[in-house]
Amino acid sequence: MPAVEVSYRIEGRGPALYMVHGIGSRKTTWDPLIGDLKNHFTCVSYDLRGHGDSPVPPTPYSLADLVDDMETLRTKLGHDQIHVIGHSLGGMIGPAYAHAYPDNTLSVGLLSTAAGRNDEDRASLQVVGEAIENDGIIPSLKIFIQRWFTDSFIEANPSLIEARLQQIRDTPDDVFLSVFWIYARTEMIGWLKEVTCPCLVLTGELDGGCNPRLNRLIDQQLPNSELVILKGLKHSLLVEAPDRLLPHIKSFLLSHS
Numbered sequence: 001m002p003a004v005e006v007s008y009r010i011e012g013r014g015p016a017l018y019m020v021h022g023i024g025s026r027k028t029t030w031d032p033l034i035g036d037l038k039n040h041f042t043c044v045s046y047d048l049r050g051h052g053d054s055p056v057p058p059t060p061y062s063l064a065d066l067v068d069d070m071e072t073l074r075t076k077l078g079h080d081q082i083h084v085i086g087h088s089l090g091g092m093i094g095p096a097y098a099h100a101y102p103d104n105t106l107s108v109g110l111l112s113t114a115a116g117r118n119d120e121d122r123a124s125l126q127v128v129g130e131a132i133e134n135d136g137i138i139p140s141l142k143i144f145i146q147r148w149f150t151d152s153f154i155e156a157n158p159s160l161i162e163a164r165l166q167q168i169r170d171t172p173d174d175v176f177l178s179v180f181w182i183y184a185r186t187e188m189i190g191w192l193k194e195v196t197c198p199c200l201v202l203t204g205e206l207d208g209g210c211n212p213r214l215n216r217l218i219d220q221q222l223p224n225s226e227l228v229i230l231k232g233l234k235h236s237l238l239v240e241a242p243d244r245l246l247p248h249i250k251s252f253l254l255s256h257s
Helices: 027-037 063-077 090-100 119-135 138-148 151-156 158-169 173-185 212-221 242-255
Strands: 008-011 016-020 042-046 082-087 105-111 199-204 225-230
Touching: 008 027, 008 063, 016 027, 016 063, 016 090, 027 042, 027 242, 042 063, 063 090, 063 173, 082 090, 082 242, 090 105, 105 242, 119 138, 119 173, 138 151, 138 158, 151 158, 199 212, 199 242, 212 225, 225 242
Parallel strands: 016 042, 016 082, 082 105, 105 199, 199 225
Antiparallel strands: 008 042
């Protein structure tokens, strides 16, 4: 499928930092980090194809399509080399980009992502995907919210939870399902050892789908990586705990710039 010219924003100055969101999310998810990082980096946040203000080409999409979209954006903006940081599905797009374009990649941040899934992990995702196929996304929203956020955060932040739900409702069902299957069926273990740039591997202690077990496997496979497990957190780190993310991301990026 041809690459898409995605909707993007540029803030700050310094080395280029491309910021890749996850399933049903938006470029604005990075705002809490950009407020500080723009003092050190040219922050490029963008909406994945089918999301937000980006074009919505016919589904299905592939991981290679999403990588091509980022390379098209890099070429358009004229950045020779880039740092890439991605969350969830974005945490798969980042290393896949580095694998395809190693000379263009300075470093990769893999936040709340997964590799090395076992049969039980894959079966669980299959059930979720089939439920979305059969019934649409709306019946699964409560399950996603409970998996993504801690109970205390859900109770204390109803407006943020509703904003996240609205992002999902505003994402076309076929787009959500297509990128969900990319996330569910991508297996990086076979090629992570070939991603040689510096990598930050970070997840929440209580993240069920992108758990510490899988992130330790990612860290073991990458030749040049560091691992961070944030205690007491689930999946949606950018929404629930950007203040706890920022020191790790900032330190990692500055050390490799």
